[in-house]
Amino acid sequence: MECNIYSHISRPVLSQAKIKKLLSLVLARERREGAVSVHLVGDRRMRRLQAAHRGQDKTTDVLSFAAAEGEGPDPGGELGDIFLSVPQIRRQAREWRVSAEEEFARMLIHGLLHLLGYDHIHKKEAAVMFARQEKYLAAWPR
Numbered sequence: 001m002e003c004n005i006y007s008h009i010s011r012p013v014l015s016q017a018k019i020k021k022l023l024s025l026v027l028a029r030e031r032r033e034g035a036v037s038v039h040l041v042g043d044r045r046m047r048r049l050q051a052a053h054r055g056q057d058k059t060t061d062v063l064s065f066a067a068a069e070g071e072g073p074d075p076g077g078e079l080g081d082i083f084l085s086v087p088q089i090r091r092q093a094r095e096w097r098v099s100a101e102e103e104f105a106r107m108l109i110h111g112l113l114h115l116l117g118y119d120h121i122h123k124k125e126a127a128v129m130f131a132r133q134e135k136y137l138a139a140w141p142r
Contacts, residue, residue: 001027002035002077009040009086013104022105026112026136034079036112046085061088062107064114082111105140109133 003020014022023036041049043059051057053065062085067078084107093103110133120126 001033004035004037005040006037007040008045009042011086012040013086013089013100014108019108022108022140023112025140026109029136029139030116032079032116034077034115036079036115037081038108039081039083040086041083043085043087046083046088049083059085059088061085061092062111064111066115066117079112079115082108082115084108084111101142102137106133106137109136 001020001024003023005016005019019038023038027033046063047057047059049063050060053063054060063083064080065083066080068080084104086104089104089107090100092107093100096103110129113129113133118125118129118132120129
């Protein structure tokens with residue numbers, strides 16, 4: 001697995017090594033391969049992305065952009081980009097009373113599952129996606 005990590009913030013939650021290890025775990029369990037780019041951003045950048053791509057003028061925790069959205073897997077092995085708003089994830093961690101590391105890992109897994117084709121628009125899809133997300137989080141050897 002190839003993974004590029006771009007940090008646009010001063011205090012990342014997880015090290016690059018831990019990010020790569022978690023992504024590798026999920027890809028191995030999903031029996032998939034591919035390259036992923038992870039972007040650690042602040043609220044302003046995430047808000048701009050959310051407005052431009054989803055039409056919502058607010059920040060969010062994670063956005064995923066598949067390399068070959070709607071066209072099947074990319075033959076070059078590029079899965080896509082995951083953008084994570086670290087400040088939003090830290091707020092959510094406090095709200096849900098979990099560690100920032102756990103919430104960051106959960107959102108990273110969530111973003112990767114979107115790149116792999118999972119979604120949570122419909123109830124059945126959501127049940128599958130969130131069950132996998134929590135299963136992989138539990139399997140992550142912190």
